Amino acid sequence: xxxxxxxxxxxxxxxxxxxxxxxxxxxxxxxxxxxxxxxxxxxxxxxxxxxxxxxxxxxxxxxxxxxxxxxxxxxxxxxxxxxxxxxxxxxxxxxxxxxxxxxxxxxxxxxxxxxxxxxxxxxxxxxxxxxxxxxxxxxxxxxxxxxxxxxxxxxxxxxxxxxxxxxxxxxxxxxxxxxxxxxxxxxxxxxxxxxxxxxxxxxxxxxxxxxxxxxxxxxxxxxxxxxxxxxxxxxxxxxxxxxxxxxxxxxxxxxxxxxxxxxxxxxxxxxxxxxxxxxxxxxxxxxxxxxxxxxxxxxxxxxxxxxxxxxxxxxxxx
Numbered sequence: 001x002x003x004x005x006x007x008x009x010x011x012x013x014x015x016x017x018x019x020x021x022x023x024x025x026x027x028x029x030x031x032x033x034x035x036x037x038x039x040x041x042x043x044x045x046x047x048x049x050x051x052x053x054x055x056x057x058x059x060x061x062x063x064x065x066x067x068x069x070x071x072x073x074x075x076x077x078x079x080x081x082x083x084x085x086x087x088x089x090x091x092x093x094x095x096x097x098x099x100x101x102x103x104x105x106x107x108x109x110x111x112x113x114x115x116x117x118x119x120x121x122x123x124x125x126x127x128x129x130x131x132x133x134x135x136x137x138x139x140x141x142x143x144x145x146x147x148x149x150x151x152x153x154x155x156x157x158x159x160x161x162x163x164x165x166x167x168x169x170x171x172x173x174x175x176x177x178x179x180x181x182x183x184x185x186x187x188x189x190x191x192x193x194x195x196x197x198x199x200x201x202x203x204x205x206x207x208x209x210x211x212x213x214x215x216x217x218x219x220x221x222x223x224x225x226x227x228x229x230x231x232x233x234x235x236x237x238x239x240x241x242x243x244x245x246x247x248x249x250x251x252x253x254x255x256x257x258x259x260x261x262x263x264x265x266x267x268x269x270x271x272x273x274x275x276x277x278x279x280x281x282x283x284x285x286x287x288x289x290x291x292x293x294x295x296x297x298x299x300x301x302x303x304x305x306x307x308x309x310x311x312x313x314x315x316x317x318x
């Protein structure tokens with residue numbers, strides 16, 4: 001009888017999975033396409049492509065929110081797609097598979113029960129959980145050659161922050177303040193200054209291609225939005241300097257949380273952690289200048305993973 005060990009990382013932007021026997025990983029966008037009759041039509045990239053082709057006749061939904069399943073059928077479709085890509089050609093009627101799922105620090109037991117029931121319905125024999133910072137630390141501590149530190153995973157709709165020491169979380173939390181919130185803050189900044197309403201996608205493009213915590217960054221990007229007074233479509237050029245204060249306000253909230261977590265642990269642990277520093281991962285870790293800004297604010301070493309979006313799934317496989 002074949003036994004497979006699978007790992008999953010649920011994100012509102014992407015859902016990732018890995019197979020422990022060979023270390024193979026895969027991920028797809030955490031979206032499903034639903035027709036006008038409510039029927040599920042496609043998942044992941046296929047769902048995005050279908051929506052872009054058909055338009056308003058297809059609705060995109062996200063079955064996962066803040067690490068929890070909010071649409072069982074949609075989540076089953078996403079998980080099934082990844083199972084087919086990872087092990088379908090290897091599976092037989094006599095195969096068994098166990099699953100370990102990375103979850104936010106603050107995920108409640110009822111949400112874990114929902115995740116477990118979905119996997120059991122799809123044939124899993126056993127479902128286990130690990131808090132995201134612990135999974136992250138398995139990868140980050142190897143990458144940066146340390147045994148402790150502050151792990152910060154900035155995701156799409158939540159951020160996990162934890163002091164990890166001796167293979168345990170000694171202080172940690174999940175905050176629902178993340179990449180999505182920064183994009184929304186940029187939308188508000190442009191609306192207030194220029195009376196231009198950007199779409200979420202346009203603001204996300206601005207964040208990825210122009211937003212910077214380097215105070216002297218002179219980058220500029222043109223984006224198109226709707227004038228809130230006339231309703232006309234307008235293009236406006238936005239510079240990095242115009243967004244700087246918005247980014248500083250956003251990141252300083254993380255600074256306060258990190259300081260609070262370190263202050264809550266025993267002095268001997270705090271000393272070691274301050275020396276080894278903060279390790280960043282998740283898509284939000286790619287924000288330009290984030291590491292230098294945090295180092296200036298915290299007075300600690302700051303490290304950004306080489307592949308921040310893949311840290312959790314790699315840590316689960318470690």
